[in-house]
Amino acid sequence: MLNREFITRLEVITGPENVTTTPEDLLTYSYDATADMPSQLPDVVVSPRSTREVREIIKLAGKHRIPVYPRGSGTNLSGGTIPVKKGIVLSLLRMDQILEIDADNLTATVQPGVIIQDLNTAVAPYGLIYPPDPGTVATATMGGSVSECSGGLRGLKYGVTKHYVMGLEVVLANGEVVRLGGKTVKNVTAYDLVKLFTGAEGTLGIITEITVKLIPAPEFKKSMLAVFKNLVDAGNTVSAIVKNKVIPATLEIMDNMTIRTVENFVKIGLPTDSEAILLIEVDGIKGVVLKEAETVLRVVRANNGEIKVAETDAERDKLWAGRRAALPALAQLSPTTVLEDATVPRSKITEMLVAIQAIAAKYSLRIGTFGHAGDGNLHPTIVTDERNHEEMARVHQAVDEIFAVALQLGGTLSGEHGIGIAKLKYLGQELGETGLNLLRRVKEALDPDYLLNPGKMVPVKGE
Amino acid sequence: MDNSIPLKKVRAEIAKCMKCGNCMAVCPIYKATKAEAGVARGKIQLAAALLEGRLPFTHGVEERLMTCLTCKACSANCPCGVKADEIILAARAAVAGKLGLPLIKTAAFSALKRPLLFDWGLKLGSRFQGIFLKDNGQGNRSPRFPIGLDSKRVLPVLAGVTFRDAFVPVSLANPRLKVAFFTGCVTNYIYTEVGKAAVEVLRANNIEVIVPEEQHCCGAPVRIHGDVATAEEMARSHVDSFAKLQVDAIITVCGTCGETFQHSYPELLVNDRVYGPKAGKIAGITHDISEFLVNVVKINSAALSGVNLKVTYHDPCHLVRGMGVSREPREILRAIPGVSLTELKNPARCCGGAGSFSLTHYGLSMDIHRHKADDIRASGAEVVVTGCGSCRMQLEDGLRQHGTPRKVMHTVEVLAQAYAGQKAGDVPA
Ligand SMILES: Cc1cc2nc3c(=O)[nH]c(=O)nc-3n(C[C@H](O)[C@H](O)[C@H](O)COP(=O)(O)OP(=O)(O)OC[C@H]3O[C@@H](n4cnc5c(N)ncnc54)[C@H](O)[C@@H]3O)c2cc1C
Secondary structure: OOOHHHHHHHHHHHOHHHEEOOHHHHHOOOOOOOOOOOOOOOOEEEOOOOHHHHHHHHHHHHHHOOOEEEEOOOOOOOOOOOOOOOOEEEEOOOOOOEEEEEOOOOEEEEOOOOEHHHHHHHHHHHOEEOOOOOOOOOOOEHHHHHHHOOOOOOHHHHOOHHHOEEEEEEEEOOOOEEEEEOOOOOOOOOOOHHHHHOOOOOOOEEEEEEEEEOEEOOOEEEEEEEEEOOHHHHHHHHHHHHHOOOOOOEEEEEEHHHHHHHHHHHOOOOOOOOOEEEEEEEEEOHHHHHHHHHHHHHHHHHOOOEEEEOOOHHHHHHHHHHHHOHHHHHHOOOOEEEEOOOEOOHHHHHHHHHHHHHHHHHOOOEEEEEEEHHHOEEEEEEEEOOOOHHHHHHHHHHHHHHHHHHHHOOOEOOOOOOOOOOOHHHHHHHHHHHHHHHHHHHHHHHOOOOOEOOOOOOOOOOO | OOOOHHHHHOHHHHHHOOOOOHHHHOOHHHHHHOOHHHOHHHHHHHHHHHHOOOOOOOHHHHHHHHOOOOOOHHHHHOOOOOOHHHHHHHHHHHHHHHHOOOHHHHHHHHHHHOHHHHHHHHHHHHHHHHHHEEEOOOOEEEEOOOOOOOOOOOEEOOOOOOHHHHOOOOOOOOOOEEEEEEOOHHHHHOOHHHHHHHHHHHHHOOEEEEOOOOOOOOOHHHHHOOOHHHHHHHHHHHHHHHHOOOOOEEEEOOHHHHHHHHHHHHHHOOOOOOHHHHHHHHHHOEEEHHHHHHHHHOOOHHHOOOOOEEEEEEOOHHHHHHOOOOHHHHHHHHHOOOEEEOOOOOOOOOOOOOOOHHHHOHHHHHHHHHHHHHHHHHHOOOEEEEOOHHHHHHHHHHHHHOOOOOEEEEHHHHHHHHHHOOOHHHOOO
16 A cells, blocks of 8 residues: 555646545556456556656656556556556556647657547548557557557558657656657667667556657558368468468458357358458559459469458448457357467468367367468467366466467467566567576666566566 | 345346457547546446455445446447446446435435426426526526536526426327327426427327326436336336327337337336236337337328428437437438438437436536537537437537537427428527
């Protein structure tokens, strides 16, 4: 428990209406969107409205060695905002201003609490888009998505969040404010510190301002659905499309278990007897798009797939609704949904898909796999019940094995959901002891007392 | 009684929530407060904590549960189909069972339960409202001196004679259909012209209208505040008075009343062997007026004369998400020659009124209304059409507070003008 004097000081900084210590409120900051996680009540929730207020809060916390957990919308899937060691939840939601849209330089500058979709709505009249689009575009904040380096459905062609972050303002653990990067396309001044804070999961500093790159909106799109009787054919098609020099904006996969579940949930006529489907969208200049669509058609057929092209917006919307329903539909099957994020090089996607099926069979678990196949980023989703301890033990073994396979195939633990607390224990497998030590040295250089989002991303030595 | 019974009933619903937070995209309260306890995800976790005994029943939790418009936007947007509004109402019921209702509401609800007393109170109110409320010259009133209402607030005038008192039954020689009209409180005591318009339009279509005397508040306000026992009592009383009628349909002109007849009564009485089936029967023949006119009566647009109006349409939460009615009022408006309908950007976003919410949370309610006022201003419409009296009260007040005064009408009023061949200007606001 923090003493009253400390709380009063916080209230002086932000005004009492932006500080809460009532148990009912604290309870609602004890979790995020991650399943199978411990929950913990913070001591206080503070909602600053300016960089100055953030700075004062960080200084005060530092002086008293109180942990601080930055939080956007709490939609992350790695336990990243759970205040495991109690202390202060720093909600950035009330810093929600779009500061500038610079159509000459194709940039926008925002406060961290701006919702991704709101930025897109604001730049749409300029004919521009901000491409990173996690499933949570309508809810996630810019600060949260920069801190997770979120991906989304358009990663293959447009990249992920880090490819769009050009400048940051950060409040460091010692309360100093630093501005990094800016609006220039080129910038090699010093280390690439913008990238260091992007994806840092709130463990190195508090992001208080973000300048991002915008791009012209594509003028034309074509969406297609490819249906396969055989998982291997689907996997091969993914690599073959790219090999044929077509880079679709979207190249998503769903396995049979996911297809059946989604169809049962939204009834849009998906082929429930197929082993896998691919959802493919090419976009850009009309002539090019039509040509690329033809290549896709050819490749799919050559790999024993059947293809349907969405002819109308309504048909396209239906396909997308199906994809968006994947996670919620699987989540309906049982109380607990363990969603993984293992990622492999695109050429290994077939092997990964087959391995996941084998793991499901070995541990008698229900695993539905969908995800961003073009990025090699799969979301094997285990539907289970955390009250069933025996099954949960098998779930944890299966997860261990999924990660082991991904790493063997030259992949990584997380493509876009981050490490948080959920994947902390696997970190050594990918980075090795040397890597872990390097991680700690970076952390300690910036936050020697482990006050910023402690317990996440960087395993505390000896714990 | 075990106070957690209402929560136990929604245990499975609570378990369905995967905490993805999609409700944050649509919750008007959350958009205004940016507090997790404001949104369904937070409230569901509070409900879970109450159910599991991790949180005591406090006034703090009560206040958070009450800070909800019951607009159902969360439920409509939930990818997992969680009925968040039902969880919240169940939690309110559990809290009310433990802490009792807030004092002011206890008084108001016991009046609702005694229809005569309530009726008498409101009639008395209409006689004496001039003492407390000053006429602002535009057919609305603001409080003269503080009476627990925000003094800037614009309130509609209570009718001198209630709709039901003024109603004169007419039996038609050879009616096509016969319907019972459930007026709802706002139409009976405030916007009596809506009731008159509904009757005129129905009669113009050769439909006989009866207005059963044994009717009072539908009970939604008490149910929404967690007083399930009173809500059940009120449901039974309406089941008694409506199930015995020989009518083809029951007509409502308010989404909340209609939804209560269609969904709440059967749910409230589901375990009652006598009343349950009867509630199901009246639910099955309950129609919102616009839905009835379009889908059952299939009104003939050739019979409509021109009404020159630039309108926009606001979807009441309980009409669009409770009764699933949104196409029909628009069809009616488009069928009337001279009416030009401009859609709002976000027509189904809650206006912030939510019945007594606007009384208990006036500031927040007006913050929420700002979006609606901006949207309406941008539409360029002269008249806002809607299908709920409670929304209308909020729109009239809120639009004025936000510097965009507009006339507000019920869909059926515009239609009645088309039947009467009147011009828009003739009808008082
Ligand atoms: C249904 C669903 C679908 C999803 N789909 C995708 C997807 O397709 N792709 C994808 O990549 N992710 C996806 N996610 C994960 C999640 O939505 C993203 O990671 C999102 O960007 C997180 O944003 P947030 O505002 O909710 O951040 P939060 O969850 O609040 O925070 C995320 C992390 O950032 C830190 N943080 C937040 N704000 C700041 C700040 N201002 N300064 C420093 N640190 C900060 C927090 O401490 C935490 O570590 C999905 C999640 C759900 C529930």
